[in-house]
Amino acid sequence: MERTDAVVAGAGLSGLSAALALAEAGLSVTMVDRTDPRAAVAGKGDVRTTAISLSSRRLLETLGAWAAVADRAEPILDIRVSDAESPIHLHFDHRVVGDQPMGHIVVNDDLKSSLLDRLEGHSDVTIADPGTIDSLAVTGAGAALILADGRRLEGSLVIAADGRESAVRRLAGLRTTRLPYRQSSIIDTIGHDEPHHGLAHERFLPGGPLALLPLSGNRSALVWTERKAVAERIAKLDDASFSAALLERFGSSLGRLHPLGPRRLYPLEMVTAEGFIADRVALVGDAVHAIHPVAGQGFNLGLRDVAALAEVLADAIRVGLDPGAPTVLRDYQRRRRFDSVSLTASTDGLVRLFSNDIGPVRAVRDLGLGMVQRIPAFKRVAIRHAMGTLGTLPRLLRGEPS
Numbered sequence: 001m002e003r004t005d006a007v008v009a010g011a012g013l014s015g016l017s018a019a020l021a022l023a024e025a026g027l028s029v030t031m032v033d034r035t036d037p038r039a040a041v042a043g044k045g046d047v048r049t050t051a052i053s054l055s056s057r058r059l060l061e062t063l064g065a066w067a068a069v070a071d072r073a074e075p076i077l078d079i080r081v082s083d084a085e086s087p088i089h090l091h092f093d094h095r096v097v098g099d100q101p102m103g104h105i106v107v108n109d110d111l112k113s114s115l116l117d118r119l120e121g122h123s124d125v126t127i128a129d130p131g132t133i134d135s136l137a138v139t140g141a142g143a144a145l146i147l148a149d150g151r152r153l154e155g156s157l158v159i160a161a162d163g164r165e166s167a168v169r170r171l172a173g174l175r176t177t178r179l180p181y182r183q184s185s186i187i188d189t190i191g192h193d194e195p196h197h198g199l200a201h202e203r204f205l206p207g208g209p210l211a212l213l214p215l216s217g218n219r220s221a222l223v224w225t226e227r228k229a230v231a232e233r234i235a236k237l238d239d240a241s242f243s244a245a246l247l248e249r250f251g252s253s254l255g256r257l258h259p260l261g262p263r264r265l266y267p268l269e270m271v272t273a274e275g276f277i278a279d280r281v282a283l284v285g286d287a288v289h290a291i292h293p294v295a296g297q298g299f300n301l302g303l304r305d306v307a308a309l310a311e312v313l314a315d316a317i318r319v320g321l322d323p324g325a326p327t328v329l330r331d332y333q334r335r336r337r338f339d340s341v342s343l344t345a346s347t348d349g350l351v352r353l354f355s356n357d358i359g360p361v362r363a364v365r366d367l368g369l370g371m372v373q374r375i376p377a378f379k380r381v382a383i384r385h386a387m388g389t390l391g392t393l394p395r396l397l398r399g400e401p402s
């Protein structure tokens with residue numbers, strides 16, 4: 001196949017976004033996945049929804065991929081965080097920091113479809129026929145992905161967007177740190193009697209967090225995390241028993257709760273790569289950091305990789321540099337390391353602090369929740385964090401082209 005600037009391995013949310021961001025930045029791109037991305041979307045392979053932060057929305061708007069999902073994206077206006085039986089809870093109101101929603105809930109397949117539409121309209125993007133990555137060949141001047149059927153996809157660099165079990169990461173010799181959570185998340189869509197008013201609920205329970213996130217109408221997306229064996233048992237319950245178990249944990253603030261399906265189980269594990277780069281390889285998304293879904297930040301973190309990478313590569317080609325050169329890739333890693341390490345650590349800390357029923361730990365939690373609830377400055381920081389607007393952001397996340 002013809003050589004392009006970048007070869008993107010993986011057409012999940014991160015790979016599709018990376019391919020589009022790089023194409024918009026002026027690079028030629030080849031993207032490959034072991035499954036046909038169109039067929040995967042049509043087959044409803046990914047029934048999850050994703051909380052897209054404000055800055056991620058700005059990136060998607062700038063890439064022209066937001067308009068097609070905007071109608072079905074439900075705004076998150078407020079967030080309520082509660083801790084098991086504790087009377088203390090946190091209420092985050094978006095108006096504290098402005099008039100924009102904190103984020104939106106989108107259906108993963110809707111977003112993938114919109115990103116694909118944009119990619120298919122790009123003259124400089126080739127979506128290769130499906131193929132499984134077999135090996136990686138790096139030379140002084142470029143890198144090639146060799147597929148199991150013998151095809152060779154060549155570029156100045158390879159972008160690993162092939163998920164938590166990334167083959168490119170392994171082939172590039174990057175080690176990982178793994179931390180199984182012994183928890184699984186049950187995903188379902190829930191119909192309820194009462195309107196949600198744009199309020200997202202995060203309820204911490206000893207077995208794991210339970211989130212109900214607003215969807216259109218009287219519906220919410222459920223992400224219910226429990227210890228593995230418990231989750232497996234709950235996921236198999238008939239609808240009436242499932243509703244009763246959910247009501248017992250969540251309470252009756254939304255009235256009766258009806259599972260609408262489809263229901264799926266996702267085993268959770270934290271996986272982090274030792275670095276963002278290798279020789280002529282850059283990692284993005286879950287390939288470099290798969291985190292617990294407790295804060296709904298995994299893909300938002302991946303989009304921050306995509307924004308930083310697109311900016312570094314756009315700046316490189318503007319001044320005639322080789323986009324796969326070590327100095328360019330090192331710049332990308334330098335920009336991403338702190339955010340990735342700090343979000344991974346804080347997410348893990350949150351899970352450990354809240355997924356237990358130990359008396360003294362409960363007391364510390366209550367103290368912390370009470371402080372954040374009472375001190376406005378803490379609250380503003382937490383809201384901006386959820387919106388993804390803290391710190392110095394790459395251009396795409398500010399709504400500007402790379």
Ligand SMILES: Cc1cc2nc3c(=O)[nH]c(=O)nc-3n(C[C@H](O)[C@H](O)[C@H](O)COP(=O)(O)OP(=O)(O)OC[C@H]3O[C@@H](n4cnc5c(N)ncnc54)[C@H](O)[C@@H]3O)c2cc1C
Nearest residue numbers: 010012013014034051133162163285286296297298299300
């Ligand atoms: C229950 C749950 C809820 C979540 N909720 C949120 C949320 O609300 N907000 C948020 O920001 N994040 C959320 N996340 C995280 C988010 O879903 C992930 O971070 C994101 O989907 C990762 O996308 P990715 O493209 O990096 O990886 P993947 O989706 O894993 O995509 C990898 C792609 O690479 C392909 N591939 C893999 N290996 C090969 C190979 N050898 N050859 C060829 N192709 C290959 C696969 O087919 C796949 O298409 C959640 C995660 C879970 C589990």
